Amino acid sequence: MATPRLAFENISKAFPGVKALSDVSFDVAPGEIHALLGENGAGKSTLLRILSGVFRPTEGDVKVDGIIQHFRKPESARQAGIAMIHQELQQVPHLTVAQNMFLGHSLTRLGGIIVDRREQERRAAEALAMIDPAIDPSAPISSLKVAQRQVVEIARALLDKAKIVAMDEPTSSLTPSEFDKLAKIIERLAASGVSIIYVSHKMDEVFRVCQRASVMRDGRVVRAGVDLQKTAPDDVIAMMVGRELLTEEHHSHATRTVGVEVRNLSSHRIHDVSFDLHQGEVLGVAGLVGSGRTELLRAISGADRVTSGTVKVDGTILALSDPRAAIAAGIGLLPEERKREGIIPGRSVTSNVALPSMARFSKAGIINHHKLKRTAEDLLKRVNLRPFQLDRQIKLFSGGNQQKAIIARWLAAGSRILLFDEPTRGIDVGAKSEIYHLIEDLAADGHCVIVVSSELPEVMRVSDRVLVMRDGAIVAELGRDELSEETIVSHAVGAPDSRLGAA
Missing domain, CATH: 3.40.50.300 (P-loop containing nucleotide triphosphate hydrolases)
Incomplete structure (x- = not known):
């Protein structure tokens, strides 16, 4: 068999008091689009942070083209040909497209004194020409649509001659037509030999662009290398959740x-x-x-x-x-931009539940913490918050559990x-x-x-x-x-x- 472009071999990662990953193993072939699937909290993000050099594994090895890699920082992973495209794009709005593409490793001249903006724009234009030549490398990144900003990140990976590109929820803010364009770019990228790890909760997208999938649950791989051409979406979902989903019939x-x-x-x-x-x-x-x-x-x-x-x-x-x-x-609004408009990330889930109705839990400016906690407990049990930790910062919960907390907020307010x-x-x-x-x-x-x-x-x-x-x-x-x-x-x-x- 050909050597895998990427292989995780018995990867484990422990943090104080918790084991985030246990004995994770799977591989990705050259030019393969490989889905990494699992519910929020399954361990996908921790594994990608190990791949991108943010974390170091407690045990196990990461191999690129059969060679064991020891990434001590993100720059080490980048130099090994690994690029990471995050759900929340890592870009500086007031900088140009080209400046963002060379962020952290600018081209310079005169002995490193002056940034060579002209050369950066020329090379950025070459990379963009392969996937979307309509994007102007001199334009502010803030002037681009989200789909175009995703393309810029892909072009940045090409610029770095990435052999492996990990995409974390790349289409969460895209329209169906924008996804169609991105899918074609991803397929062209794979055809050129680049291996892609594709993380998404959208099963229709996964089955459209990916050949195989590895499914994680509770920090472990429950199935590696699932052939998506021979597997039904419902079977993949069952692997992810490890249980029967509630019936999806509508009841009026x-x-x-x-x-x-x-x-x-x-x-x-x-x-x-x-x-x-x-x-x-x-x-x-x-x-x-x-x-x-x-x-x-x-x-x-x-x-x-x-x-x-x-x-x-x-x-x-x-x-x-x-x-x-x-x-x-x-009236209670659960906004589209949950992280930016729906929560105060650094506050506890209980504090977030009480935001619009704090007067109900206070008298003469003094909060009745017992009443607040009792109400929050009742409502968060009703919405099935997991884990049931009322003093935990809401930013540490998954998106689904943040949404449950916002629902509890409006129930607390009597909406x-x-x-x-x-x-x-x-x-x-x-x-x-x-x-x-x-x-x-x-x-x-x-x-x-x-x-x-x-x-x-x-x-x-x-x-x-x-x-x-x-x-x-x-x-x-x-x-x-x-x-x-x-x-x-x-x-x-x-x-x-x-x-x-x-x-």
Whole structure:
């Protein structure tokens, strides 16, 4: 057999009080796109940090082309031909594309005194020309779309003559069409002999671009080198979670009682939007990126200024002047950018739960910690927080458990209207199933729920009805029996044969 481009041999990693990896072994062939799969907390990130030189293994070896490597720092891994493309891109916004591509190892002249910007831009242009020549190496990186910034990271790997590229959730912020372009770039990269480790929670993407997969659970490899051409997605998911997932059938709890009335609502990105939301209903909102979905939720929650129109809750018109008024009316927003807008990373999960309702747990400025802890315990048990550590910093929890804590936050605040914006972005398949069932449980309890999602199977899974938006307006309303990906997309893009539903 040919020598593997990359081999992990019996890798273990221990931290004080915990063993993060145990006896991890698998290999990746030259030119192979190899999926590394597992739920959040399975050990994938720790393994990639060992590969990229951030951590050193407690036991075991990393081999590149059959040679044992000892990476003492990230620069050692880079020199060995390993590139890491992170989910949250490691770029400096005010620098140019070329400057970011040479970050940490600038080209200089005159004995290292002056950075040779012209040569950097020339070499950057050569690397970019192989995958996307439209990107200007002299442009500020902040002026590029997320998909283009991903391409810049890939070009940087080419610049470094990387033999192994590890991609950690590379498409979490991309549209389907942007993923299609990225998939072609990845396939071309592999065809040139570069080996790729592809980490993603999106099974459709994994089966589209990867040949084999290694599946991790609880710090161990439960299956190495799974042939994805001969394995069903459900079987791979079962390997990942180690249990039967909850049934994915939709159960409606919608009533005829109107809880929220939106009439002729407009803001800087939405125009004349009207709809009713019933108690116990899950209302989906679909559309392309930029269609106004997020802005609709922000307007209802008071986060964006409304220029005209009204929102009524139980027949009472809200003063949508700021988020406090919306919170007081029982509206809670679970934002798209969970890490940036949804949590205070360095605070405990209990503190994050109490954020909008601290007055409930304090008197004369003194917090009743016993009452706060008891409430947090009850609500976090209800949402099945794992691990159940209330004083742990929320940034140390997985994305799915951070989302559960935000749900508990709005339950603590007494919110009856919950607005979910991309509720499962960056969340593994097991936690995704739990979030779906939490949404359904909230509806069963009489909450009014709106779910915005870019994933059409998701919006179809959780919704009783779906509103389709385009250019800031609702262009179709689809009942559950009308839902299909083709129908939603035809309305979202404005296909000539689409029939506009009642809005």
